[in-house]
Amino acid sequence: MSDTQARAILLLQDGTIAEGFAFGAIGTTSGEICFNTGMTGYQEVFTDPSYYGQIVIMNAVHVGNYGVVPEDVESDSVKVLGVIAKNLNENYSRSKATESLDAYLKKNNIVSIHGVDTRALVAHIRTKGAMNCIISSEIFDIEELKRRLAETPDMSGQELASKVSTKKPYELGDPNADIKIAVLDYGTKQNILKCMTERGAFVKVFPAKTPLAKIKSFNPDGYFISNGPGDPAAMDYAIDTVKEIMNENKPMFGICLGHQLLALANGIKTFKMHHGHRGLNHPVKNIITGRSEITTQNHGFGVDPESVKASDKVEITHVNLNDHSIEGIRVKGKPAFSVQYHPESTPGPHDSRYLFDDFIAMIKEHRQ
Numbered sequence: 001m002s003d004t005q006a007r008a009i010l011l012l013q014d015g016t017i018a019e020g021f022a023f024g025a026i027g028t029t030s031g032e033i034c035f036n037t038g039m040t041g042y043q044e045v046f047t048d049p050s051y052y053g054q055i056v057i058m059n060a061v062h063v064g065n066y067g068v069v070p071e072d073v074e075s076d077s078v079k080v081l082g083v084i085a086k087n088l089n090e091n092y093s094r095s096k097a098t099e100s101l102d103a104y105l106k107k108n109n110i111v112s113i114h115g116v117d118t119r120a121l122v123a124h125i126r127t128k129g130a131m132n133c134i135i136s137s138e139i140f141d142i143e144e145l146k147r148r149l150a151e152t153p154d155m156s157g158q159e160l161a162s163k164v165s166t167k168k169p170y171e172l173g174d175p176n177a178d179i180k181i182a183v184l185d186y187g188t189k190q191n192i193l194k195c196m197t198e199r200g201a202f203v204k205v206f207p208a209k210t211p212l213a214k215i216k217s218f219n220p221d222g223y224f225i226s227n228g229p230g231d232p233a234a235m236d237y238a239i240d241t242v243k244e245i246m247n248e249n250k251p252m253f254g255i256c257l258g259h260q261l262l263a264l265a266n267g268i269k270t271f272k273m274h275h276g277h278r279g280l281n282h283p284v285k286n287i288i289t290g291r292s293e294i295t296t297q298n299h300g301f302g303v304d305p306e307s308v309k310a311s312d313k314v315e316i317t318h319v320n321l322n323d324h325s326i327e328g329i330r331v332k333g334k335p336a337f338s339v340q341y342h343p344e345s346t347p348g349p350h351d352s353r354y355l356f357d358d359f360i361a362m363i364k365e366h367r368q
């Protein structure tokens with residue numbers, strides 16, 4: 001029997017059990033179950049540090065069909081804690097591919113399961129909401145799995161950004177560039193940094209808990225607040241840094257976790273969503289321009305709409321056309337704005353990349 005045919009079991013916090021086959025590493029893993037509706041881009045999803053602490057169901061019926069490519073990564077390793085799939089393709093076809101998804105997940109020590117009814121599972125999560133789960137290809141005693149699952153912490157209240165942030169500062173782009181951007185790394189995706197260097201910026205990425213005084217010695221023209229995993233409300237250190245940056249009055253742009261932190265720094269609440277938004281086709285309306293965009297998303301927390309509407313500090317710039325959730329804000333009288341979705345859109349449509357142009361334009365304007 002090959003490894004891909006070895007037995008695996010999935011147990012959800014509400015007692016739901018699904019049987020399937022193991023892929024990736026043999027072992028046991030637990031975390032928050034979530035689902036991504038994108039039809040492509042599994043490698044970018046699995047290496048996105050925002051997924052740390054989560055086990056992701058891929059809605060696409062096949063995963064692995066185009067293998068993996070060394071450069072298609074958003075960080076240096078796989079960050080999801082497990083993958084749940086319907087059909088795993090052992091054979092792959094893509095000229096640039098260097099290995100199979102199965103081999104890649106094995107190398108990254110990621111325990112995964114395939115052969116489960118992912119449509120039923122996604123419908124279940126959509127109805128019941130986010131919860132923890134455990135996958136095992138070594139323990140089949142349900143009581144033992146239940147015990148281990150009970151020890152898995154709830155996503156609410158977890159500070160995870162510092163676990164995936166860079167340990168040391170690093171730089172990207174042309175050091176002689178006209179524009180310097182300081183990145184507060186809470187688990188940034190590499191393609192976000194690329195969207196800034198491609199627009200002529202020199203970028204320096206700082207570890208999550210770097211004091212602002214140290215970041216200021218880089219003399220940045222603007223600050224970028226990154227995406228990342230965990231509960232934004234559990235990140236007091238980052239909320240304080242964002243508040244300090246607002247006092248600096250320098251241009252600031254936040255994506256996803258960065259958006260939630262900008263809201264929290266302005267006294268707005270965040271909340272745990274029922275099951276979150278993860279996919280490549282979420283319609284968002286820019287209410288400043290009146291134009292709509294199809295966006296890439298990955299979040300399980302959101303900015304509380306009532307608290308934004310009651311705020312005299314920020315205004316809403318973007319709304320989700322599916323559920324009217326808050327997708328973008330800007331701070332009144334300050335050069336600071338943020339979006340809940342992922343404008344770098346890897347994977348996904350490039351409708352929202354204008355936000356990086358806006359950020360660069362804001363920096364240039366602010367310097368005059």
Ligand SMILES: NC(=O)CC[C@H](N)C(=O)O
Pocket residue numbers: 050226227228229230231232255256257258298299300301302
């Ligand atoms: N992509 C992100 O930055 C995710 C932000 C946060 N961890 C959430 O789940 O909402």
